Amino acid sequence: MLNCKHATMLMSQGMDKKLGMMQKMGLRFHLMMCSGCRNFNKQMEFLRQGCRKFTQQDSM
Numbered sequence: 001m002l003n004c005k006h007a008t009m010l011m012s013q014g015m016d017k018k019l020g021m022m023q024k025m026g027l028r029f030h031l032m033m034c035s036g037c038r039n040f041n042k043q044m045e046f047l048r049q050g051c052r053k054f055t056q057q058d059s060m
Contacts, residue, residue, distance in 0.1 A: 002030040
């Protein structure tokens with residue numbers, strides 16, 4: 001099982017590139033068990049969506 005440090009590293013890497021199948025499975029399992037990392041993942045996704053909206057508005 002992943003620890004939180006490794007899980008957050010994989011979440012960050014997953015924003016930039018595709019994770020391998022074993023990495024995805026390990027991360028999913030960790031997220032099922034760890035509410036802190038689930039919250040971190042939600043926050044990262046919120047920021048990513050906000051950045052996308054900002055760059056879309058900026059290009060108009």
